[in-house]
Amino acid sequence: MTVDEGEPFGVWLGRQLRRRGVSQAELAKELDVTRAAVSAWITGRAEPRLEKIELIERFLGLSSGASVTRAELSDSADSLGWYHRPAHRDGGRELGNAAAYAFDSDLAVLAREATQNSLDERFDPERPVRVRYVLHELTGERLHRFLKALHWDDLRDHLHAAADPLRKTGRILRNGLQDLAEKDSLVLLRIDDYNASGLTGPEYGDGRFAAVVRRQLDSHKSTTAGGSFGLGKATLWASSRFGLVMMHSTLSETYEGQRERRLIGRLDLPWHELGDQQYAGPAWLGVPDRERDGTSRSWWADERTVEELYLSRGSDEPGTSFLVVGAYDAATEGGDLETMHENLVRGVADNFWASMIAGRDSAPMLEATVESLRNTTTVRPEERVDPHRHQPSRSRAVRAFLNGETVERITDAEAVLQKTVPLTVPPLKGRREAFEHEAVLLVTPMADGEEERPNRLVCMRGTRMIVMDRAVGEVVGTPPFQAVLLAGLAVGESEENAAAEAFLRTAEPPDHNDWKQTDDLTATYARGAATRLREFRQAMITMARAAARPSEGPPDEVPEALRGLLDLDPPQPNPAPKHPTVKSLTGEVRPDGAWQIRAVVRLPEGVDPWIMRPALRFGTLSGGGLPAGWAELEPESGCEVVEGRLRFTPGARTAAFRGVSDVASHPVAANLAIAEVDLVRGESAP
Amino acid sequence: MKRLFPYAVLAGEVGLEVLRARLDDVPIEFSMISAAQRTVALHEVERERWGTATLTVRVRLPKRELADGPWTNVACAAIVSERRTNVRAHVPLEQDEPGVWLGEVTLHRERHVNKAELIAQVSATVDEIDSRLIGRSEASWTIDLLATTPTKKDGIRTEWVDFGGEGAVHLDLFRSDPWFVEAVGEEPTLYLNKRFEGIEAILRSDRAVDRPAQNALASQIAQEVWTVLFTSVIRGLPKDDQGRPEWPGGWQESTLRKMLPDVLPDYSLTDALAEIVAREDGAGGDLHARVAHAAAVQARRTRHLGNFLRAFRRKAQEEEQ
Amino acid sequence: MISPPENLMSLSNEAATRHLTEAVLQGRVPIPAKGLDRSVRIHPSMEPRSIDPIRELIDEARKRFDDAPTEADAWLAPRLHSVLRFTRAEAADSGLWNHLALRVAPDHVFWRHLGKATQKKPVPMVSRSRFIGPFHTQAFARLWWAAELFRDGYDYDPVVVACGNQDVLNTALRMSIVLHRPTAQALLRLVKDGTAGAGREANALAKAVNAVASTLSLETLAPDAEPDTDAYRFWVGGREDSLILFDSLPDGPDDGRAPLDSVNRLEGVFRRICTEVPAVTKSG
Known part of the structure; x- marks a missing residue:
C-alpha cells in the first residue's frame, strides 16, 4: 500500500467509514464519544487520542498502526453487487443509451473512438500511449467462473426483462442471451491503454471517472482535443450485446490515496419492469454507497477479483482497461473472432496510421496491438498494427518528414517530395497582424500493390487525425501518387504553428472533417478568414498536382488517331482458335530417360476430321525448338493414331492422347530441356 | 504450344520493379519510371550525353512457395538485353529479406541504341542439379533510351516530313503522296507528308466533328502500313538448315504474330508461317486478299469506315433539309 | 568505274533495298553508285573515318584467298574488327554496313558470297541479305559481330x-x-x-x-x-x-x-x- 504522505488523518478516517458503510453516529456510539467529536476528527479540527485510535483500528478490522501508515481497507468481494437505478418517478422511460444510437456498433468505429480517447488521455507526452485490444472467447467452465465473478445472477432477470423483441436494442439483447444459453460461449473484448491518465477523480463530481462512468452524453473536455471521453465512449456500450462494460483503471494521480485497481462496471439497459418494480435501465457493479441510497460506487479490488473478471493489466503504468462483455460486430451481425480481429486492426490502422509513425529520433504518439484468444488457445497472436503495412505510401511520406529525409525532386519509387503550402492566418479579432503559416505538403509515388485510391491528399494537424481526404485527380504521364498535408503543430513545435493549429481547429466543424467557415471562426477571427481558408484549400491541390507532374518533354509525333492502330505489341492469344490446340500437357521423365506425356486437345468445330501431327520439341533459349520423335503414341479419347498422326473423331470437341518419346532422337538428355508439344499440319516428321 | 519442365518450377508470380534510375550518378525524375507501363524513359531533355544508366531493381518471389518447395540455393538475377546490340547482361541480385531481392543494373550508352529489355530470372538447385531455371518475371520492363516519357511505345515509328524538302531525298520520289511506308531494316517507319494539304490538319485536329474523317483516314493509313509490313516480312523470312521458315524476331515477328491469325485463321501460328511461305512461292491464290483483310482488321476498318459513312450521310441529309 | 567514297557513311535501308535489283545482285549491271550516294548521310555520332584501311584489308584478303573465299573470313574478321573500331551502338546501325557492302566493297560481297546456279535460279547471284541483312548474315556485319562476340x-x-x-x-x-x-x-x-x-x-x-x-x-x-x-x-x-x-x-x-x-x-x-x-x- 502506498503511503500518501501528508494526508490528514481525518480525510483517511472519513474514507474508511464510507467504505465500511459506517456512519459517523455509529462510530461515535461504538467509541462512546459524541457525534460532534467524530465530526471534528474527520474535518481535521481535532485528533483523537492514541487509545481511541487503537479502538478505531480494531473496529475497522485493521492492524495496529494502520492509521499511522494510512493503510487502506481492501474492499471485500462479498459486498459487491449490482445497483439498478429505479425508474423516474415521473414515469419517463429511456429506451437505452441515447449516445449509443449515434454510432454504428461497428468494431472499426469502436477502434476509432476508443483509440482516440486513449490518445487524448496520453499521460507522458514524450512516450507513446500503448493500446492493446484483446478478443477473448470464453466457453464452458471458464465462462461460468467469469459469470459468477460478474454477479450474473443479479443481472439475468433484468436482461431478460429488458429484452423487448419489438425494439432493436431488445432484439440484440435477446439474441445475445440466446447465444449465451445455446452456444455456451461469450466474447470479451478488452481495450487496455497504458501511459494514459486513467479514470481519475471522484465518484460523482467532475473528473474523468465520472465523465465515463456516470454521464453518458458528457464530453469531459481536456485542453488538447475535443471529444475526450465524449460521445465516443458510447461505442463501448454499443459494442456489447448486453450494454455491459467493466472498467479497471490505474490512476495517474491518486484518489482516496490509491492508484491501482479501481474497478467498476456499468450496464446500459433500456427501461424495464421486473416484478412490480420499474427500472430506468442503467446499473452499476460496485460496492454499495450508503451515503447515496446504496448506489454502487467503484471499489479498490484485490488481485484475485481482477483476475476473475479478466481485467488484469500488464503493468502498473497508468491507464484504463475496458472490458466489453458480449462483444459483437454489428457490421457482420456477430462475426467470428478472425473477422472481428481484422476489423479492429483495420479500424486502428485506417484512422491512426499517422499517429503510429515513428521518426528515427522520435517515438510514435501511439502503439497498438490486437490479439485473439479462445479460452487458453491463441487464435491470432498479438499483432502490432503496422502503419507501413496498411498505408505504405502515406506512412513513408510522414516518416521521411519526421526523419528529414524528404527530397526536392522525386527520383525514386520511395522518395518523398516536400513542398510548402502557404496559409495566411488572419489575426484574432481586435489584433492587427496576420502571419503566414508554412504548411508542409508531402508527395510520394504510390507503393506497388497498394489498395488505396490513387492521387489523394490527406490533411492533418497536430493530432495527426485525418481531417480531409481529397482527390487531387490524375496527372497525365505521372505514376499514381499519394500526398499528405501537415499543418499547424504537425509541422513542428513553435508559437506560430500553435497559432495556426488553433485557427484550423476553429475552422473544423464538430465532426472534425473539414476546414471551412464555422460560427466559431466568424466569432473569433477577423474578416477574411473564410477567404484565407479557400485559398489554402486551393493552393494545396494545385501544389500537389504541380509536384507530381513530370518535366515537360517535346510533343509526340504520332497523331492520336493513329496511335492505337499501329501497335506492334503482341496480340492477346485467342482462347478459342479455329484450329486444334493442346490445352493441357502433363508428364514426366521416366527412369529410362524418355518423356512420358499426356495431352488434352481442344478441337474447333469442323466438318472434315482434323488430322494433325503431334510435334515434340525440346525448347531452346533462342530460336525454335529442336525436334524429337515418339517411340509410342497412344490415343486416349476422341482420336486415333494413324501413321504417327492423330486423326480426331469428327464432331469431337476435345481429345486426349499419350506419348513416350524416343530417347535416341533426343537432341539432349530429357531432364536438361523443356519439352514442348504442339499440333502441326503437314506431313509426318522429317 | 504447351511446355513441360522436367523438374519443379515456381507457379507463383515473380514480380519485378525498377525503384529508381541514375544517369551518370544523377537521379532522374521518378516520373520517368512507370510501373504500370513497365517502362523507364532515359531520355531527359538537355541531358542527352550520358555514359551509364544505373537502375535499382527489386524482385519479389513467392516466398511461401519457395520455402515449402524442393528448391535450394535459390539465386535471383536481373537480365538486361538488347537484340540490336547483342547485349545480354546478367546481374546477380542480393537477397534483402526473405522473398525480396535487390540489385543495381548498369546500362552503358555505347552498348545500346534504342530499347533494352529487363527481366528477372530465378534459379535454384533442384534434384541435385545446380542453377536450374525455376522462374522468370511474367512481363518484362522496357528501358527506352530515346523516350522522354515512360509510355510503352511499341508502335510503328511515325514521322512528319516534307517529302520534297531538304534531307528527305529518299522520299523525293513520292513527293505527291500523302504518306509513305518504309518496311526495311530495324524499324519500319511511316512517313506522313507535311506537304500534302489537309492531312496534317485532319490528323492533328481535336474537333469532334473531324473525328469520323480523322479515324477513317487513320484507318486507311494503317491498313496500308500493315499490308506493306506483312508483304515485306514474308519476302525476307530466314530459313533454318532444313529450309523451313524461322521466326524472324523483332518487328517482323510481331507483324506476323499479329496478322497471321487473321490471314489463316484455321492454322496454328507455326503452320500458318509455313503455309504462307509455300503459297508465296507457288500459286498464291487468295493470299493477297487475305492479307488485305488481316490488315483491315488491324486498322479497325469496319468500325472507322462505318462511322465515317454514317456521319457523312447524316451531314448530307442535314444539308438537304 | 565509279570511284569509291572517301569516308564511311550511313546508307539507308530503304535506298539500299530500292537499288538492289535482281540484275544488280546477279552482277549484270553495276551498283548504281550515284543513286545510292544521294541517300547517304553522315553517321550522327561518329567521327568521319577514311575507307582506305578498309579497302586495303579487302584487297589483301582477295589476294591471299583468291581460290578459297570462305577461308578469308577467319583472316578478315579480327582485322576488320580492329580497323573499324565501332562501338556496339554504332555497329547496330545497319546504315554503316549497307554503305560498306554497297559502296565501299561490293566486289568483296560478290567474290565471297556469289551463290551457285540452281535450277530455279540459273544465273548465279548474291543473296540480298549479304548486302543488307541481319547482323549474322550481312557480309561484313557477320564478321565484325563474330569478332566482337567470340x-x-x-x-x-x-x-x-x-x-x-x-x-x-x-x-x-x-x-x-x-x-x-x-x-x-x-x-x-x-x-x-x-x-x-x-x-x-x-x-x-x-x-x-x-x-x-x-x-x-x-x-x-x-x-x-x-x-x-x-x-x-x-x-x-x-x-x-x-x-x-x-x-x-x-x-x-x-x-x-x-x-x-x-x-x-x-x-x-x-x-x-x-x-x-x-x-x-x-x-x-
Missing part, C-alpha cells in the same frame, strides 16, 4: 577458330547463348580441340547447349565479369594510331577476358553433353 578480351585467337568453321558462323552466331562470353569461349575450346571440330558436330553441340540453356542458367553457373567499357572506349580512340598487320593478329580492346573458372566449368558441362548427345558424337 574474342576473349584483347585476344582474337578464338575469333579465328570461330570464323574458321562456317557452322559456328552460320548457326552459333545467331544464338543468344554466345552473348555469354564464358559459354562462347567454352564452345570454341571444344571446336578447337576437335571434340566438336567438324561442322556438323559444332552445329549439334551449339543446338544442344541452346536447349540446355532453356533449363540451366549458364550465367549463374559460370558468372561472367562485366566488360571494362572504359578500356573499350580507349581502344576505340586509338584507331588513328594503329597499323593493321597482315601476318600477325592485332590486339583487340583490352576490356577483360572471360573468367577462366567459368570457362573451365562450362567446358566440363559441354564435354558431358557431347558424350551424352548422340548427334554430336554420331557424326564424328
Whole structure:
C-alpha cells in the first residue's frame, strides 16, 4: 500500500467509514464519544487520542498502526453487487443509451473512438500511449467462473426483462442471451491503454471517472482535443450485446490515496419492469454507497477479483482497461473472432496510421496491438498494427518528414517530395497582424500493390487525425501518387504553428472533417478568414498536382488517331482458335530417360476430321525448338493414331492422347530441356 | 504450344520493379519510371550525353512457395538485353529479406541504341542439379533510351516530313503522296507528308466533328502500313538448315504474330508461317486478299469506315433539309 | 568505274533495298553508285573515318584467298574488327554496313558470297541479305559481330577458330547463348580441340547447349565479369594510331577476358553433353 504522505488523518478516517458503510453516529456510539467529536476528527479540527485510535483500528478490522501508515481497507468481494437505478418517478422511460444510437456498433468505429480517447488521455507526452485490444472467447467452465465473478445472477432477470423483441436494442439483447444459453460461449473484448491518465477523480463530481462512468452524453473536455471521453465512449456500450462494460483503471494521480485497481462496471439497459418494480435501465457493479441510497460506487479490488473478471493489466503504468462483455460486430451481425480481429486492426490502422509513425529520433504518439484468444488457445497472436503495412505510401511520406529525409525532386519509387503550402492566418479579432503559416505538403509515388485510391491528399494537424481526404485527380504521364498535408503543430513545435493549429481547429466543424467557415471562426477571427481558408484549400491541390507532374518533354509525333492502330505489341492469344490446340500437357521423365506425356486437345468445330501431327520439341533459349520423335503414341479419347498422326473423331470437341518419346532422337538428355508439344499440319516428321 | 519442365518450377508470380534510375550518378525524375507501363524513359531533355544508366531493381518471389518447395540455393538475377546490340547482361541480385531481392543494373550508352529489355530470372538447385531455371518475371520492363516519357511505345515509328524538302531525298520520289511506308531494316517507319494539304490538319485536329474523317483516314493509313509490313516480312523470312521458315524476331515477328491469325485463321501460328511461305512461292491464290483483310482488321476498318459513312450521310441529309 | 567514297557513311535501308535489283545482285549491271550516294548521310555520332584501311584489308584478303573465299573470313574478321573500331551502338546501325557492302566493297560481297546456279535460279547471284541483312548474315556485319562476340578480351585467337568453321558462323552466331562470353569461349575450346571440330558436330553441340540453356542458367553457373567499357572506349580512340598487320593478329580492346573458372566449368558441362548427345558424337 502506498503511503500518501501528508494526508490528514481525518480525510483517511472519513474514507474508511464510507467504505465500511459506517456512519459517523455509529462510530461515535461504538467509541462512546459524541457525534460532534467524530465530526471534528474527520474535518481535521481535532485528533483523537492514541487509545481511541487503537479502538478505531480494531473496529475497522485493521492492524495496529494502520492509521499511522494510512493503510487502506481492501474492499471485500462479498459486498459487491449490482445497483439498478429505479425508474423516474415521473414515469419517463429511456429506451437505452441515447449516445449509443449515434454510432454504428461497428468494431472499426469502436477502434476509432476508443483509440482516440486513449490518445487524448496520453499521460507522458514524450512516450507513446500503448493500446492493446484483446478478443477473448470464453466457453464452458471458464465462462461460468467469469459469470459468477460478474454477479450474473443479479443481472439475468433484468436482461431478460429488458429484452423487448419489438425494439432493436431488445432484439440484440435477446439474441445475445440466446447465444449465451445455446452456444455456451461469450466474447470479451478488452481495450487496455497504458501511459494514459486513467479514470481519475471522484465518484460523482467532475473528473474523468465520472465523465465515463456516470454521464453518458458528457464530453469531459481536456485542453488538447475535443471529444475526450465524449460521445465516443458510447461505442463501448454499443459494442456489447448486453450494454455491459467493466472498467479497471490505474490512476495517474491518486484518489482516496490509491492508484491501482479501481474497478467498476456499468450496464446500459433500456427501461424495464421486473416484478412490480420499474427500472430506468442503467446499473452499476460496485460496492454499495450508503451515503447515496446504496448506489454502487467503484471499489479498490484485490488481485484475485481482477483476475476473475479478466481485467488484469500488464503493468502498473497508468491507464484504463475496458472490458466489453458480449462483444459483437454489428457490421457482420456477430462475426467470428478472425473477422472481428481484422476489423479492429483495420479500424486502428485506417484512422491512426499517422499517429503510429515513428521518426528515427522520435517515438510514435501511439502503439497498438490486437490479439485473439479462445479460452487458453491463441487464435491470432498479438499483432502490432503496422502503419507501413496498411498505408505504405502515406506512412513513408510522414516518416521521411519526421526523419528529414524528404527530397526536392522525386527520383525514386520511395522518395518523398516536400513542398510548402502557404496559409495566411488572419489575426484574432481586435489584433492587427496576420502571419503566414508554412504548411508542409508531402508527395510520394504510390507503393506497388497498394489498395488505396490513387492521387489523394490527406490533411492533418497536430493530432495527426485525418481531417480531409481529397482527390487531387490524375496527372497525365505521372505514376499514381499519394500526398499528405501537415499543418499547424504537425509541422513542428513553435508559437506560430500553435497559432495556426488553433485557427484550423476553429475552422473544423464538430465532426472534425473539414476546414471551412464555422460560427466559431466568424466569432473569433477577423474578416477574411473564410477567404484565407479557400485559398489554402486551393493552393494545396494545385501544389500537389504541380509536384507530381513530370518535366515537360517535346510533343509526340504520332497523331492520336493513329496511335492505337499501329501497335506492334503482341496480340492477346485467342482462347478459342479455329484450329486444334493442346490445352493441357502433363508428364514426366521416366527412369529410362524418355518423356512420358499426356495431352488434352481442344478441337474447333469442323466438318472434315482434323488430322494433325503431334510435334515434340525440346525448347531452346533462342530460336525454335529442336525436334524429337515418339517411340509410342497412344490415343486416349476422341482420336486415333494413324501413321504417327492423330486423326480426331469428327464432331469431337476435345481429345486426349499419350506419348513416350524416343530417347535416341533426343537432341539432349530429357531432364536438361523443356519439352514442348504442339499440333502441326503437314506431313509426318522429317 | 504447351511446355513441360522436367523438374519443379515456381507457379507463383515473380514480380519485378525498377525503384529508381541514375544517369551518370544523377537521379532522374521518378516520373520517368512507370510501373504500370513497365517502362523507364532515359531520355531527359538537355541531358542527352550520358555514359551509364544505373537502375535499382527489386524482385519479389513467392516466398511461401519457395520455402515449402524442393528448391535450394535459390539465386535471383536481373537480365538486361538488347537484340540490336547483342547485349545480354546478367546481374546477380542480393537477397534483402526473405522473398525480396535487390540489385543495381548498369546500362552503358555505347552498348545500346534504342530499347533494352529487363527481366528477372530465378534459379535454384533442384534434384541435385545446380542453377536450374525455376522462374522468370511474367512481363518484362522496357528501358527506352530515346523516350522522354515512360509510355510503352511499341508502335510503328511515325514521322512528319516534307517529302520534297531538304534531307528527305529518299522520299523525293513520292513527293505527291500523302504518306509513305518504309518496311526495311530495324524499324519500319511511316512517313506522313507535311506537304500534302489537309492531312496534317485532319490528323492533328481535336474537333469532334473531324473525328469520323480523322479515324477513317487513320484507318486507311494503317491498313496500308500493315499490308506493306506483312508483304515485306514474308519476302525476307530466314530459313533454318532444313529450309523451313524461322521466326524472324523483332518487328517482323510481331507483324506476323499479329496478322497471321487473321490471314489463316484455321492454322496454328507455326503452320500458318509455313503455309504462307509455300503459297508465296507457288500459286498464291487468295493470299493477297487475305492479307488485305488481316490488315483491315488491324486498322479497325469496319468500325472507322462505318462511322465515317454514317456521319457523312447524316451531314448530307442535314444539308438537304 | 565509279570511284569509291572517301569516308564511311550511313546508307539507308530503304535506298539500299530500292537499288538492289535482281540484275544488280546477279552482277549484270553495276551498283548504281550515284543513286545510292544521294541517300547517304553522315553517321550522327561518329567521327568521319577514311575507307582506305578498309579497302586495303579487302584487297589483301582477295589476294591471299583468291581460290578459297570462305577461308578469308577467319583472316578478315579480327582485322576488320580492329580497323573499324565501332562501338556496339554504332555497329547496330545497319546504315554503316549497307554503305560498306554497297559502296565501299561490293566486289568483296560478290567474290565471297556469289551463290551457285540452281535450277530455279540459273544465273548465279548474291543473296540480298549479304548486302543488307541481319547482323549474322550481312557480309561484313557477320564478321565484325563474330569478332566482337567470340574474342576473349584483347585476344582474337578464338575469333579465328570461330570464323574458321562456317557452322559456328552460320548457326552459333545467331544464338543468344554466345552473348555469354564464358559459354562462347567454352564452345570454341571444344571446336578447337576437335571434340566438336567438324561442322556438323559444332552445329549439334551449339543446338544442344541452346536447349540446355532453356533449363540451366549458364550465367549463374559460370558468372561472367562485366566488360571494362572504359578500356573499350580507349581502344576505340586509338584507331588513328594503329597499323593493321597482315601476318600477325592485332590486339583487340583490352576490356577483360572471360573468367577462366567459368570457362573451365562450362567446358566440363559441354564435354558431358557431347558424350551424352548422340548427334554430336554420331557424326564424328
